[in-house]
Amino acid sequence: METVTIKIADSYTLLGDYYKSTAVNSRDVLGTLIYLHGGGLVFGERTDLPNEYIEILRKRFEVLCADYRLAPESTIDDIFIDLQDIYHFATTLKHEKIYIMGRSAGGYLSLMMARDFNIEGIINFYGYFNFSHSDFNYLPHDQKHLASMLTEDIVTPNIRDYVTVKENPDPRYLLYLYYRHIGEWAKTLGIDLENDKYRLTNEDIKALPPIFVAHGKGDPDVPVFFSRKLNKNAPVVKFVEVDTNTHNFDQTVNENNIKLYETAVTFMNDQHT
Template sequence: MIEPTTSCTTIDGFTLPYTIIEAKSSSARGVILYFHGGGLIFGQSNDLPQDYIDILTENYHLVLVSYRLAPESNIDVIINDALTQYDTIQQQYPTFPIFTFGRSAGAFLAMLTAHHRNVDGVIDFYGYCRIHVPAFLRPNKQYQALSSQITPAILNQLIQSKPLISGPIQTRYPIYLYVRGQAQWMAYLGIQSSTQSDYNISPKQLKAFPPTFIVHCTGDPDVPYSESEHIHRYINHSHFKSLSLESHDFDRDVNETAQSIYRQAVQFLDQIVQSNGGEA
């Protein structure tokens, strides 16, 4: 397990650890900021299998960033954490192109970071660019029956009194299962209205986005496939890899298909670097 190697401090004095895995090549082409998934409720920064890390770090520095989790911290805090991590890394690598990469909710943060900062490209694995989505506002059928067995007493035991940046799936997934199954996700993220512009990147804003590599499974039971179609429709320079699978995180376990897609994502970044004038 890769442990965080350094940290930065947020405007409210919270310490955010992150890990830099340097490129194997002596002439790195850029920096990839990785945001983990988990519905903004569970997960940890070091969840990428080593096989994928090896592919990403052939020619790029990889930074595994952390952010505070909901419901202990609200969505505004989470977004600010993501931007703080970007600002810190940008200061460390001022001459390198910086790319944001996220899986699921991490892709949402990767896209929000690209919206607010000068990001050179985005890798979006089964993510979304907005939260005003019918599937996010109503009970998720996959989780509904199971979530009804989770009582307020159980939830209170799982929710911590202090902010946390790492949420093991064993203790945190039941919270996500409950909030999605009972259509309480927005409330637990501290969102007053799902239509707030802070949490929804508009089609007009997507048109100004940097090049974006998108992957999504057609039968995703968690994040609608149509969200990636929406992103691809509006970002002028985007590549959409569609997988005919009934899964959400197709790359959870290392497999040949996933490894191939990671290589394609890196090739996509290579093309951006080349079109922008070569290596840093």
């Protein structure tokens, strides 16, 4: 792994962890896969993808795990600028073909990148494509027991006075839950719910490149509705609906999840053989 500099700005730096493919034959490498982490666009870091999954991805991809700016210190428009910078940096690497992968909020960003840039394929784990779903105005179903903790008192201590690109879930996850609890998650990100810039339209979905989608059937944080709609309307899609009530079910590395990642890579490979 090599740490690379994607962009240096006055108030922030975007770094990436770059993993070269382990494919024996260079012709077996499909391209560069950009990975974007989850965290509600409020927390998380580029290093959150377990090494076991990275090794599976490296069999067919060069892998770039990238930083992006986080809210509320930055807005969604700032993050979209980061996506542009990440994409253009990826095009300077060894392979011309660019793939995108994201989990949860990273899945959202991956879908936006696939809409706006020349992306060969998408691997989307429990992502979403708009902020207008009614569930997003409330706490995730499995976190309602924390409601009494989610007061204004947690806001100031958890917001930085600088631009930040990585935040540990403990305690920043509480800040994300606070915004969900008061129904102002989208507003905090600077998202205009009426503006197509911040969502996929039906026409956008129909124009997506091949996409692998995995989502928990009873996901308490991001409704499985989003992945089911992608499965129904995207032109080339493989959807695995996992029988679980856990949002980030792949955080635990086990035999089933390893097979799921292998299936994702096989699906992408099959589109080009």
